[in-house]
Amino acid sequence: MNAVTTSSPSEPADVDVVLPCLDEAAALPWVLARIPAGWRAVVVDNGSTDGSAGIARSLGATVVHEPRRGFGAACHAGLTAxxxxxxxxCDCxxxxxxxxxxxxxxEVRGGTADLVLGRRRPQGRGSWPTHARAGNLALARLLRRRTGLxxxxxxxxxxxxxxxxxxxGLDDRRSGYPLQMVVRAADAGWRITEHDVPYLPRTGASKVTGTWRGTWQAVRDMSRVLAEPPSGAEPRAVAETAGRSAR
Structure with a gap:
């Protein structure tokens, strides 16, 4: 079970921003200072040993503790919270x-898209290693074959x-979680858009794509997601209903 602690106001925020976190003490102040006013930062501590949870709490974020390691586990814990x-x-x-x-x-609130993604555009040396870009490109091609996106x-x-x-019904708890979200949304007929965003050199070492081994482990996780059969169109009705009720 996830243990949830919070130092943020009790009234609901306009938007919740899920920030999966594993030893990001050095980056947290920069990230949390850029959360838009009226939004709530939900920092999901995934086993940090550098005091990340305490720093996030002291800066006003809601902190969720997810003991099960994995990017998907952290993201989904934030979504359920x-x-x-x-x-x-957003990465932390x-x-x-x-x-x-x-x-x-x-765009989501206006009803022109159901899922909006950021296309990373590297800014400066070291912001996106070659092996990570290659893995991402390969997956994008496989995604196109699978969904047409x-x-x-x-x-x-x-x-x-x-x-x-x-x-x-996202159930991947490893590196395949972001791709599973896109695949299942596409299967459900969601409108998915993509916009360029600057991608900066990260603070600290990457836990997933910082090495060839990490990158190809992520590719293997995502390849399993692409092998899933179509999940059906039921969530599309939910998305359309939610969009109508908001307009």
Whole structure:
């Protein structure tokens, strides 16, 4: 069971931003300072040993403790802890600015998209290693074959409505979680859009794509997701209902 502690106000936020976190003490102040006003930061501590949880709490974030290791486990713990109508996801390593999510949220709230993704555009040397880019490109091509979507990135910066996301029944708890979200959303007929975002050199060492081994483990996780049979169209009705009720 996830243990949830919070130092944020009790009233619901306009938007919840899920920030999976494993030893990101150095990056947290920068990231949390860029959460838009009125939004709530949900930092999911995935076993940090550097005091990340305490720093996040001291800076006003809601902290969720997810003891089971895995990017998907952390993301889903944040999604289930979220309470806002719209939920965003962002890495917690200072490679992406959460303020960039504002137009994503506007697009979802305005009803022109059900899921909005950020296409990472590297800024400076070392922001996106060659092996990580190669793995991402290969997966984007496989995704196109599987779903017909012409996405150029499977990045972590994204926004969607909370209830339809939960209705997708996401169950990958490793590196395949972001891709599973896109695949199941596509199967359900969601409108998925992609926008360029600057991608900065991260603070600290990557836990997933910092090495060839990590990158190809992520590719293997995501390849298993692509092998899943279509999940049906039920979540589409949920997304459409949520969109109508918001307009």
């Amino acid at each position: 979220a309470r806002a109508e719209i939920v965003c996801f 390593d200072a490679s992406l600015d959460p303020a960039l999510l504002v137009p994503f949220v506007d 012409r996405l150029r990135d499977l990045g972590p910066l994204r926004a969607a409505r909370r209830e339809p996301l939960l209705a997708l």
